[in-house]
Amino acid sequence: MRSVEPIRWTPEGVVLLDQRRLPGEVVYHTYTDYRELAVAIKDMVIRGAPAIGVAAAMGIALGVLHSRAASLEELRAEFKTICDTFAATRPTAVDLFWAIGRFQRKFDSLARNAAQNNLEPIKEALADEAQQVHRERQLADEAIGKFGAELLPSSGRIMTQCNAGALATGGIGTALGVIRVAAESGRKLEVFVPETRPYLQGARLTAWELQQDKIPLTLITDNMVGHFLKTGGVGAIVVGADRIAANGDTANKIGTYAMAVLAHENRVPFFVAAPVSTLDLSLASGDAIPIEQRPADEVTHVHGVRLAPDVAVANPAFDVTPARFIAAIVTERGVARAPYEQSLRRLAQGASAPSPVAR
């Protein structure tokens, strides 16, 4: 695998880099049972909405590939069980449901033309489709990176949140893809990385990715975000997204909403970078986005060490940033700006949105 490759399809099964153990240990697991892969998604062996989409795609293909169904009808029933298993893993990341929907349509299309007793072509086609999803994700990241890099200042400090990097997508990353493309084009950028409690994706994953790419960074705790937006000379913020409603309201890692409000207060432009698969135009606004509640021990314990007495804990994994705080949403098809109802619908339909620079 490349240095930062969170997921790979192999003949033996789906290989995941265990992100829970980074940066201390670099450990890969090979999943041959789709159920174990679903547990791995839930347990955050792999995380980040786009990467969850790739993992679900590969997981569905894996489940179908290893099915012992003797008929198309048996396979169809098993396919439904497999899809339901993945749908129950992470409720907020819409890329998951996007991948499931794509595979359902693909399965239906293949089934219409299939011979009753020859299921191999369906299995092979779904395995190809999973790898295609991964390739598309990588290409999308590259395009997001190019569109987004144009929005960043020519030098100075950038802030991000959580990890919207290679580990979160399987490509070069969405938010970190933007920063990577900008850095590769010679811009002198430094990145403020909030540690992103409780799961520490910033401290463990983003810091590690940027360090590997030799992009200068400063690690901060989450409660320093406001202070450094006020005093730290931050020129722009780029974050990823887990689900974007039709009006541009964006669910992303907990803390993103606060960062956006503080950016607005301090006149720092706040950009969201995400593939079109993260759009959920079926939701009029962010109020309808389901917010995943995670276990209390992620807050009370770190690496098995208890931090707090045995008290009540809240652990919402995401929050919703109202569209009015978002300067632009960068996708692989171009850059959307307010009013987002129009600009996001155009992008979802496949048209390029106007970029800030003529192309």
Place this chain on the structure above:
Amino acid sequence: MRSVEPIRWTPEGVVLLDQRRLPGEVVYHTYTDYRELAVAIKDMVIRGAPAIGVAAAMGIALGVLHSRAASLEELRAEFKTICDTFAATRPTAVDLFWAIGRFQRKFDSLARNAAQNNLEPIKEALADEAQQVHRERQLADEAIGKFGAELLPSSGRIMTQCNAGALATGGIGTALGVIRVAAESGRKLEVFVPETRPYLQGARLTAWELQQDKIPLTLITDNMVGHFLKTGGVGAIVVGADRIAANGDTANKIGTYAMAVLAHENRVPFFVAAPVSTLDLSLASGDAIPIEQRPADEVTHVHGVRLAPDVAVANPAFDVTPARFIAAIVTERGVARAPYEQSLRRLAQGASAPSPVAR
């Protein structure tokens, strides 16, 4: 000691509850050497601006008490060294400098009337003075609690930051004193407690104090503050302070500024509770407040466990909240409101500010 008593003057020396080891372990240390007590302040065995003031007062008295000076001039030189040692411990907490200033004036006054070779009366008077500072702190907390409780809603959710409790003052606490008095008067309050990285004073200390007092609480990570101010039905915020400038700008634990901006965005009243000794009217605005930078390993490690790769870290311990975000500043002499230049000056001069309720 009472259940939550962070500091006590004893004939053997100054006893501190080691707050670094709470809530897991309740351990007391007795300091007989003022230099070791100064190190304990720097290392956060005791913390919280008002408690640091008490600790410095007791530490200066301890140093003088154990002095082997043979003449008043020798004692005066040693007294200066002692004061300089405490002044170098924590730069932001102004109560520290308030205590040093008070002891300098007391020493000068005692020295004017002292016999050259009988230093015992000075030693005894300074030991009394240190205990007097502690008693005044406790009375101030009670008064702050009464004034502040009137500002809280009759029921509902309150948010605080860090630990401005008994552990931070040696009394009932400033912000937590307000919550305690309100709860004791029968109001049904629940408290959102941000864990307050990197040192986890919220998770370790505030959660522990509230649990001991049976006041319901929900522990959250710092990046959930915005989400719960937007969605959690919070009726008011009460925080402590480390230094308040003449215009009301307030230095407090890192993250307070962000909380205040997010409170303003969500129309939640934001109150500061602090004794008059936390006012620094020599500073026109918060821009001049020195911000303590603490070691990187507080961010990269928790309980000795490394959380992040070896990267650059920023660790400012405090931030400054502009006065325009502060609905009121509650002191033991009454409640100050904008314009703070006038209201704080009146309080500093000893007059009661108008309270929200006639008294």
